[in-house]
Each structure stands twice: as C-alpha cells, then as structure tokens.
Amino acid sequence: MNQLDRLYRIRDMLQVRGKVPIASFLRELEISRATFKRDLEILRDRFHAPIVYKAFERAYQLEPQGSVGPRFELPGLWFNQQEALALITMHSMLLQLDQAGFIGPHLNPLIDRVETTLGGSQTPRDELRKRLRLIAHGKRTSQLRAFQQIGKALLERKRLQIRYASRSKQALSERKISPQRLILYRENWYLDAWCHLRKGLRSFSLDLILDCQTLTQSCKELSEKQLDDHAVGGYGIFSGAVIATARLRFSPERARWVRSEQWHPQQKQTIDKDGYLLLDVPYSDDRELIMDVLRHGDHVEVIRPQILRRKLIETLAKARALYVQSKLS
Structure with missing residues (x-):
C-alpha cells in the first residue's frame, strides 16, 4: 500500500469509526509506529487534518472543523476501472428512478453520497452530471409490471x-x-x-x-455454486451446460479490438502467424453468439463447429437475398 492510499485509509477509519486506537492503524495498515507517525504528520501539516489524540480513550479522532481556517481536504483521487464503472452505473440508475415514486424522497441523500464519492467536495454537482454519461443501448422500453x-x-x-x-x-x-x-x-x-x-x-x-x-x-x-455453474456454462444471457465451443477467426485489423474483449469467462485466444485472432468461446445456445458474430461482418469467420458455420452461412445468404430483391424492385 503506497503512502497516498494509507492517508485515505487513515481518514476513512477516523470518519467511519470516530475514535481509533493506534494499534488498529498499525494492524490494519500493516505499518510500523514510525511510519504511522510520519503519515499523521503529513495529514496534519500538509492537508490540515484536525486529528487529535485523546489520552483518556487512548485513541485518535477527527475534531469538528470550524468555519475559520484551512479546510481538511485530501487531493482528488480517481478510481480504477471496476470502481468507476460501479459508481457511474449506480449514479445513472439513481437519477433515472422516478423521483415522485414511493422511494423518491429518500433518494437524494444516496445520490449526494455517490456524487461526493465520485467528485469529492470540490466538484459541483452540475459539473459532475455534465461530465459523466452512461449510454444505454438496446434497453427495452416496456414497463416491468411485477x-x-x-x-x-x-x-x-x-x-x-x-x-x-x-x-x-x-x-x-x-x-x-x-x-x-x-x-x-x-x-x-x-x-x-x-x-x-x-x-x-x-x-x-x-x-x-x-x-x-x-x-x-x-x-x-x-447453492451458489449451482447458480454460478449454470451462468458460466452458457453464452450471454443464455445459461445452461456447454454444448459446444465455437472457434472464431478475426481479421488482423479487427483483432486489435477483439483481443481485449471478454466474450466469455472461459474463452481462449491465440494470434496465428498471419496476425489473425483465433477466439474459442463455449456456448449452450447459439442465438446471442450468432448476433455478436454478425456485427463484425466480413472481419470474422466461424471455423467450427460445422453446425454453427452452416447457420451463419444460411443467415448471411438470407440477408443478401433481401438486398438483392430490394435492388431489383
């Protein structure tokens, strides 16, 4: 854990717990007493953290800040990919909820908390909402009755x-x-x-x-294992036991994008001597897999199994026939 991570951890421990003994800091941060003292000095001197030691409780705590004097504020910290995605998704979903509904009045404190976590106290709410966007694609508009x-x-x-x-x-x-x-x-x-x-x-x-x-x-x-096994076996939303593994061959141009994508948790991929990407994907139902293959057009070829290859050939032939007919008419 680097020093900046420790400073945030110390702040969080004090804000959440109130009073924290030094032994807790040393144990949870896995640092020496000397390192903790140096971190404490930086928090107090550089970031104006109002951290005080209460001898009677033998613990550290944050004192309430008055309206005068420098404010305690750690430097802005962004998140890793998974953390940012989780918070942005949560933020977007909260804003989309019906504010006039049953839980509407209870949402603002939660939205405030997420926005504060994302942007910190120095980023205005309007600025945060302007700079973050989660684009919904393929979302069904029908009402979920139940x-x-x-x-x-x-x-x-x-x-x-x-x-x-x-x-x-x-x-x-x-x-x-x-x-x-x-x-x-x-x-x-x-x-x-x-x-x-x-x-x-x-x-x-x-x-x-x-x-x-x-x-x-x-x-x-x-059991959780039964549910996980059911989900992992299929492809996309289609769950179940694996019936086959598809081998897809992507052009060198398209491989630059596909090689960093996860189509399935148990996928395997290799690059051949000509720069083509060979992607092996298990599946239990081929419907969603076929749709994902089709969106890559002539940049991908189904190598195996033959039954999946034939389905793609038939689908592409039908699509071509539609365009030929419309051209003739």
Missing part, C-alpha cells in the same frame, strides 16, 4: 406463480417458480429461477412476465 413483487419474493424466499410470454415460442404459459437471482444484463432485467414446470433452472426476461402472484410456499433453494 418488478417490486418479484424483488420482494426473491428476498423473502417465496415462490411465485407467473404468466410468461415467450418470444421464441410466441406462446403464453403459467409457471410456478422459485426465484434465485435478479440479473441486469445489457440494460435489461432477467430473473434466474427454478421452474417447477420444467424442473430446472431457467432465465426469465422481466418484461415478459405479464402477471405475478406470490405464493405461501418457500423457495426451492439452490
């Missing part, structure tokens, strides 16, 4: 009876399910649940749950 009820049943571990409209089968079905996990994937909500009709784990798109009723029966419980 979101609150599903969330409540999920946490209370109650079964649900739902009426579900399948897009692929274009049919309605009545199901009893044991909700396991809510998932936000590519701007859309899904529910992983044990389907008592199909006797297996299934993923349900929340915008297709037309009706929902909470039952008195407790959920069928599955």
Whole structure:
C-alpha cells in the first residue's frame, strides 16, 4: 500500500469509526509506529487534518472543523476501472428512478453520497452530471409490471406463480417458480429461477412476465455454486451446460479490438502467424453468439463447429437475398 492510499485509509477509519486506537492503524495498515507517525504528520501539516489524540480513550479522532481556517481536504483521487464503472452505473440508475415514486424522497441523500464519492467536495454537482454519461443501448422500453413483487419474493424466499410470454415460442404459459437471482444484463432485467414446470433452472426476461402472484410456499433453494455453474456454462444471457465451443477467426485489423474483449469467462485466444485472432468461446445456445458474430461482418469467420458455420452461412445468404430483391424492385 503506497503512502497516498494509507492517508485515505487513515481518514476513512477516523470518519467511519470516530475514535481509533493506534494499534488498529498499525494492524490494519500493516505499518510500523514510525511510519504511522510520519503519515499523521503529513495529514496534519500538509492537508490540515484536525486529528487529535485523546489520552483518556487512548485513541485518535477527527475534531469538528470550524468555519475559520484551512479546510481538511485530501487531493482528488480517481478510481480504477471496476470502481468507476460501479459508481457511474449506480449514479445513472439513481437519477433515472422516478423521483415522485414511493422511494423518491429518500433518494437524494444516496445520490449526494455517490456524487461526493465520485467528485469529492470540490466538484459541483452540475459539473459532475455534465461530465459523466452512461449510454444505454438496446434497453427495452416496456414497463416491468411485477418488478417490486418479484424483488420482494426473491428476498423473502417465496415462490411465485407467473404468466410468461415467450418470444421464441410466441406462446403464453403459467409457471410456478422459485426465484434465485435478479440479473441486469445489457440494460435489461432477467430473473434466474427454478421452474417447477420444467424442473430446472431457467432465465426469465422481466418484461415478459405479464402477471405475478406470490405464493405461501418457500423457495426451492439452490447453492451458489449451482447458480454460478449454470451462468458460466452458457453464452450471454443464455445459461445452461456447454454444448459446444465455437472457434472464431478475426481479421488482423479487427483483432486489435477483439483481443481485449471478454466474450466469455472461459474463452481462449491465440494470434496465428498471419496476425489473425483465433477466439474459442463455449456456448449452450447459439442465438446471442450468432448476433455478436454478425456485427463484425466480413472481419470474422466461424471455423467450427460445422453446425454453427452452416447457420451463419444460411443467415448471411438470407440477408443478401433481401438486398438483392430490394435492388431489383
């Protein structure tokens, strides 16, 4: 841990806990007493931290700051990629919530906390909102009729009876399910649940749950490992056991972008002698994989399996036929 990280950690410990014994600093920061004293001196002298030692409690604490004199402020600190993404996503979702709804009045303190964490006290709120943007792509606009009820049943571990409209089968079905996990994937909500009709784990798109009723029966419980194995096996939102591994061959030009992307947690990739990227991707359902391959156009070729290659050939032939027909007409 470098010195700046320690300074922030010392500040956070004092702000959260109030009074902190020196032994706690030495143990949690894994530093010597001499190093702690040097850090304390920097905080007091350079950053005007009002840190005092209370002999009776044998602990350090931050004294309240008055309106006169220099203010205690550590230098601005940005975040790593995962931290920034989590905070920006949280900030964007909070701003999109209905301020007039049931929890609307309770949101402002939470928004303030996130904005303070992102921008610090020196960055105005309007400036922060102007400089950060999370662009939603492919977000479905239909209302989620049963979101609150599903969330409540999920946490209370109650079964649900739902009426579900399948897009692929274009049919309605009545199901009893044991909700396991809510998932936000590519701007859309899904529910992983044990389907008592199909006797297996299934993923349900929340915008297709037309009706929902909470039952008195407790959920069928599955282990975290079962849920993780179910999710990792598939490709994209389609979960399940792996049925095949696709090998995709990207052009050297497109490889410069794709080589840094994660298509699947268990993917493998190599660069051949001609600069082509060979990407191996496990999948259980090929629908989303086909869509992702198609967006790369003539910069990618499916090498195997043959059944996936044939599907791409058929799809591209149909697409070409559409353009040929429209040109002739």
